[in-house]
Amino acid sequence: MDRAACERLDRADPLRALRAQFELPEGIVYLDGNSLGALPKATARRVGDAIRGEWGRGLIRSWNDAGWIDLARRVGDDLAQLLGAGRGQVVVGDSTSVNLYKVLSVAADLQCKDRPSARVLLSERSNFPTDLYIAESVAAQRGLELLLVEHDALLAALGPHVAAVLWTHVNYRTGRMLPMAEVNRAAHAHGAAVVWDLAHSAGAVPLALTGAADIDADADFAVGCGYKYLNGGPGAPGFAWVHPRHLRRLEAEGGRQPLSGWMGHAAPFAFEPGYRPADGIQRFATGTPPVLALRALECGVATLAAAGPAGGMAAVRAKSVALTDLFIRLVEDRCGGCGLTCITPRRPEERGSQVSLVHPHAFPVMQALIARGIVGDFRADPDGAAGSGILRFGFTPLYTQFADVWAAAEQLAEVLSTEAWRDPRYAQRGAVT
Numbered sequence: 001m002d003r004a005a006c007e008r009l010d011r012a013d014p015l016r017a018l019r020a021q022f023e024l025p026e027g028i029v030y031l032d033g034n035s036l037g038a039l040p041k042a043t044a045r046r047v048g049d050a051i052r053g054e055w056g057r058g059l060i061r062s063w064n065d066a067g068w069i070d071l072a073r074r075v076g077d078d079l080a081q082l083l084g085a086g087r088g089q090v091v092v093g094d095s096t097s098v099n100l101y102k103v104l105s106v107a108a109d110l111q112c113k114d115r116p117s118a119r120v121l122l123s124e125r126s127n128f129p130t131d132l133y134i135a136e137s138v139a140a141q142r143g144l145e146l147l148l149v150e151h152d153a154l155l156a157a158l159g160p161h162v163a164a165v166l167w168t169h170v171n172y173r174t175g176r177m178l179p180m181a182e183v184n185r186a187a188h189a190h191g192a193a194v195v196w197d198l199a200h201s202a203g204a205v206p207l208a209l210t211g212a213a214d215i216d217a218d219a220d221f222a223v224g225c226g227y228k229y230l231n232g233g234p235g236a237p238g239f240a241w242v243h244p245r246h247l248r249r250l251e252a253e254g255g256r257q258p259l260s261g262w263m264g265h266a267a268p269f270a271f272e273p274g275y276r277p278a279d280g281i282q283r284f285a286t287g288t289p290p291v292l293a294l295r296a297l298e299c300g301v302a303t304l305a306a307a308g309p310a311g312g313m314a315a316v317r318a319k320s321v322a323l324t325d326l327f328i329r330l331v332e333d334r335c336g337g338c339g340l341t342c343i344t345p346r347r348p349e350e351r352g353s354q355v356s357l358v359h360p361h362a363f364p365v366m367q368a369l370i371a372r373g374i375v376g377d378f379r380a381d382p383d384g385a386a387g388s389g390i391l392r393f394g395f396t397p398l399y400t401q402f403a404d405v406w407a408a409a410e411q412l413a414e415v416l417s418t419e420a421w422r423d424p425r426y427a428q429r430g431a432v433t
């Protein structure tokens with residue numbers, strides 16, 4: 001494989017036209033769409049119109065006239081298509097952390113009612129920390145135990161004592177992906193509910209939460225991020241999904257989620273003093289929707305919907321597998337003996353859309369790469385020496401080119417072989433890594 005071969009792959013790529021949807025700075029190879037997706041060209045105009053027209057001229061009338069009040073539901077329905085979920089099953093708004101608090105609380109409450117002897121919330125030690133911090137609160141409020149296990153120990157840790165499992169579908173550190181349907185089946189066999197965090201899956205891998213004709217993951221609850229592969233912009237609203245069987249049960253039993261705000265009320269503008277939950281997923285809403293951020297997220301979700309005619313999420317996934325596979329092979333060929341260890345599975349069905357490489361000086365190596373225009377990110381090893389950790393490279397099939405993969409591997413090989421990372425300026429840290 002050489003640069004010319006990568007350029008040939010780009011010319012043959014069925015998704016190549018979709019890159020033009022994005023504002024990508026010259027001279028940058030952007031491999032951090034798993035942390036913050038790139039800016040869609042449509043976003044600045046759409047948000048500008050929402051500010052000047054809908055807000056500036058329409059003022060309060062825009063809640064009705066511009067459809068602000070239904071915007072979260074409409075974006076949720078667009079998003080549902082990417083998640084393999086049905087209309088009216090996805091609510092958009094709040095952060096992933098807050099959405100997780102809501103759905104994990106509901107999962108725990110339903111389980112406490114049905115299976116009072118199941119006292120354990122089970123998660124992964126290397127889960128994204130906010131998920132674990134939220135799970136600590138949910139467990140503490142109900143006197144449950146939060147049990148953290150290693151990635152490989154999940155299935156073995158299941159049992160009648162487990163009330164709910166909280167798992168991130170694609171691990172943020174390793175890029176490792178779990179077989180969702182298999183985990184759900186195993187957990188359900190023990191009576192446990194499964195809450196999935198789709199932060200690194202939504203917009204990156206095909207999902208079938210409620211099931212398509214031939215696949216049905218049969219999950220219980222899910223949450224995810226709007227600003228990663230969904231390209232919704234910094235701090236974009238997250239989302240929550242609840243299986244219709246649980247929604248029906250909540251309706252039948254008048255069940256509520258813990259942040260019972262007016263936007264989740266059956267009649268918000270009746271201004272009743274008592275809370276009555278709305279039907280369906282709407283009860284998972286809390287406060288006033290962030291309209292400007294929703295306009296941006298709408299544009300981000302549309303960049304993925306645009307892949308529909310070229311094969312949709314299946315085509316996105318096929319290219320993602322090809323990009324990550326190419327990167328792993330190029331790094332092996334060109335950086336052998338440079339002290340890198342790839343911790344992302346080689347088998348494509350076991351990984352998401354990122355490649356993670358461990359290096360004893362990962363922090364300055366990434367800074368040196370960024371200085372050369374290859375933008376990935378660094379994740380610290382909480383138990384390791386300063387500077388050691390993970391070099392993360394995220395591949396976004398809508399805009400990442402095979403030639404970008406080539407350039408990234410070439411620069412990485414050079415930074416390591418010349419030890420350019422030893423320059424003291426690459427040791428300086430900002431607040432965000």
Ligand SMILES: *Cc1c(COP(=O)(O)O)cnc(C)c1O
Binds near residue numbers: 096128131172199
């Ligand atoms: C990115 C990410 C989050 C972020 O949560 P916020 O509430 O949006 O800050 C949560 N969980 C996982 C697994 C993530 O990857």
